[in-house]
Amino acid sequence: MESSVTIDYFGRPLTISTGAVAKQADGSVLARYGDTVVLVTAVVNKDREEDDFLPLTVNYQEMQYAAGKFPGGFFKREGRPSQSEILVARLIDRPLRPSFAKGFHKEVQVVATVLSADQENDPAILSMVGASAALTVSQIPFLGPLGAVKIGRRDGEIVINPTSLEDSDMDIVVAGSRDAIMMVEGGAEFVSGPDMIEAIDFAHRSMLPLIEMQERLREKAGKPKWQVIEAILPEDFKAEVRNAVESDLVEAFAIRPKLERGAKVSEVGRGLVDKYPDEQKSMARKSVDQIGKEVMRKTLFETGKRIDGRNPDDIRNITCQVGILPRTHGSALFTRGETQALAITTFGTADDEQKIESLHEGERYKSFLLHYNFPPFSVGETGRMGAPGRREIGHGHLAERALLPIIPPKEDFPYTIRVVSEILESNGSSSMASVCSGCLSLMDAGVPVKEPVAGIAMGLIIQDGKFVILSDILGDEDHMGDMDFKVTGSRDGITAIQMDIKVKGITKEIMSKAVELAQAGIGRILDIMTQTLGKPRESFSPYAPRIWTMKVRPEKIREVIGPGGKMIKSIVDQTGVKIDIEDTGIVTIVSQDEASANEAIELIKRITKDIEVGSIHLGKVKKVVDFGAIVEIAPGLDGLVHVSQLSDAYIKRVTDVVKEGDEIYVKVIDVEQNGRIRLSRKAAMKEQGQTEAPKGPAE
Structure with missing residues (x-):
């Protein structure tokens, strides 16, 4: 029903x-x-x-x-x-x-x-x-x-x-x-x-x-709920395990390097579990895990120190390097403790935008992309390589969101930008390291970012009605803690936020304190980042494409393209640039050198310039016919100079005055309704004060 x-x-x-x-x-x-x-x-x-x-x-x-x-x-x-x-x-x-x-x-x-x-x-x-x-x-x-x-x-x-x-x-x-x-x-x-x-x-x-x-x-x-009886470890068994391993776990958690600490904790656990019969091994493993969490929490609340010796609001040692890859458009290496992210920025054109289709947003194109890769070697393991998993997609999306507000508008910076974050080492907060390295990589590439941003992961330990918020958490603190709260932003505000919890929810008070500490931490991280690179570079890598934009009237687009694309193809062939024209009249020119781009811009200006009666142009003779010469006054724009308009002097043959390939000044004397242009060489000469001696018959 x-x-x-x-x-x-x-x-x-x-x-x-x-x-x-x-x-x-x-x-x-x-x-x-x-x-x-x-x-x-x-x-x-x-x-x-x-x-x-x-x-x-x-x-x-x-x-x-x-x-x-x-x-x-x-x-x-x-x-x-x-x-x-x-x-x-x-x-x-x-x-x-x-x-x-x-x-x-x-x-x-x-x-x-x-x-x-x-x-x-x-x-x-x-x-x-x-x-x-x-x-x-x-x-x-x-x-x-x-x-x-x-x-x-x-x-x-x-x-x-x-x-x-x-x-x-x-x-x-x-x-x-x-x-x-x-x-x-x-x-x-x-x-x-x-x-x-x-x-x-x-x-x-x-x-x-x-x-x-x-x-x-x-x-x-609603259906009646299944009743779940939690498997509680017998107190006497847990006490027995505690007596056997607690002091060893305290010693193990005091080891600061991640791999050494993990190896020692595993050694303590294996040494205990192996002493029990098969039917009790699972119970022994659970006991060691629970006691390990209790040791970490107890140490924090009693001493105020974390497992790596830091105070709750301390951030691990940070180093930054930029411009470390010679052929990329921008690169940066960000290392925070035992977490390390290498970010690479690549510039592309509108052709490189990513098409996104969703039922809610419809079809759209993304011109800023961030991809996050987490290879197994980053945690000292073997594993699958290939297409990104759900976790990698999620982390990349968060880092992309964090950086998107600092990317300049397309009108001001017409590049498609891709940032790839390669996680080389991981001991917590790798997505936030991606934000930091990604920002530095963008600045190294010369992207005029609005302001630098950084990211930090906050943790939470709740016990007996008390709580401690941790800044810049380790992987073990994420695993054994109650919250993973990531915050990114500038000194002035937040650009992205993500919270995952393992308890039944947190209060407004805890969130407020976590955000306050996160913003303080972001400020300290930005101090270090900006010491390495204080502002975006003013020039691009010599291997990056350059993009120039210009605006033409939409009704002139057809003239730039030409019949069957003939005109735009000729410009591309002549200059070696890449050209894209939007319906709005925005023309994008991509070139490796400025001279070629300027040549293409000048050609497009000549094509789209309105031809006015009385204007004078330097044209090129494309073809000589019995009744005159066809002269190109702009790319793809030809006019006829009738033989009577070539010179005031007597002309026996058109070739006595002009030949194919000659450059001559001509004046527009008429633009007919069908678009045909009539030109005059002699009128242009008169206006420029030039004269031409009559040529007699050839001897």
Whole structure:
């Protein structure tokens, strides 16, 4: 039987229903907001043995029929998920993951399918709400419901779920429970820390109707939840393990180099586990892991020191280098502790822009790209190489968002820019190292960035009602801590933000303190970066392409292109440049040298210059005929000099006066309605004060 709940949510009807479709799934809902409709299902694997972790998989798919379109490609059907679909799947996943009952480790798959898209109401946000609703009405031990909204801001006013982000200085997605914020992700244009926190808090308060409607749906159609009994380690067994390994773990965590510390911790764990029979080995491993986390936390709260000896707000040692690769357009190496990112900037043209197609935003082109690569050697391991995984796509997207606000507008800097971040070493905060190296690489390439930006990852340890915020976290602190909160920006404001948590949510107080410390840390990092390179270079690499732009009237575009592209091809052949013309009349000229570009610009100016009666031009004789000469006065623009207009003197043969290839001055004496141009050599000579002696018959 179908059950549904409908509310008015910020001026548009929102309906969530269950029981009508996909009834064999453990939980399924149809969510509709405006004319955007998504089907979200949740299924638990009843047969598979439980793991030591939660094997949650989230899939998000946009069906092209949702917008009345055909898929591209030869087969005309949807295939592998696009980058935007992967990013949405990660958005859905992150607030769900910490919201299952403790001890529940069965495989769960959530699938969100966009069935209808109106290009106003974002299916990504609707899918996040739908995923929570599907899990809420299922028997799966999910501790929701959760809400999710997107926030924009225009003229200082926050907008919930904006239908357009034009003129908005922030684009933030926030998810949370009734009591706490669970996830934050988005970009901004130098928004202050306090303004960002207020916007996130407003978003959290705006979620209450979403949570309440899911609770009403659960009352109508929810299944009884499975009861999960958390496997608690016997206290006597854990005490036995503690007595055996605690002092060794304290000693191991005092080792500062990551690989040595990890090897010592593993050695301590293996040495203990090997002493137990097979049936107790799993319990022994869990005990060592729990005690390791307790040791790290206890040391922090008792001594105020972290596992690498730093104070909570200390940042690791930073070194920067720029211009280290000779043939690239820009390069920078940023090293922070044991995390190292090499960024390379490459310039391209409009032909290199990336075409993006999504149901919500339609078709658009990106002229700034950032790609993040995380090879296994960066953590001293072997592993798969090849296409980027979901994590690499997500980290690259965050770093791209962080740098996008400093990229100059296309009108001022008409290059397509690609930054690639190669992670060479990793011990936490590699995406933030990518922001720092990426910014330096852009400046090394000569991109006139608005101002430098940097990034930092903040951590959180909560224990017995107290909390400590950590600046610039290590990989172990990320693994054993309660939060990974990434903030990027300049000295003046935030450009990107991302929060992932492992507890049941954090408060406004914790977020405010984390942002405050993050901005202080960003300032210290920028001090070091700007000592290496204080401003963008004033010249490009000799191996980078140069782009010049000029404007012609749109009605002149046809003349520049010429019949069948003849004219533009001749300019390219003559000068060796690359030319692109937009419908607006913007002409882009790409060349390796300035002289060729200037020659092409001059040729285009001559083509597009209005031919006025009475104007004088230096032309080239293209062809001699019995009745005169055809003279080219501009590329592709010819006129006729009749024999009577060649000279005042008697002319027996046209070739007595001009020959093919001669350059002569001519005056425009008429432009006929059909476009034909009549020229006069003798009129031009008179106007220039020249005379020509008559030529007698040849002897």
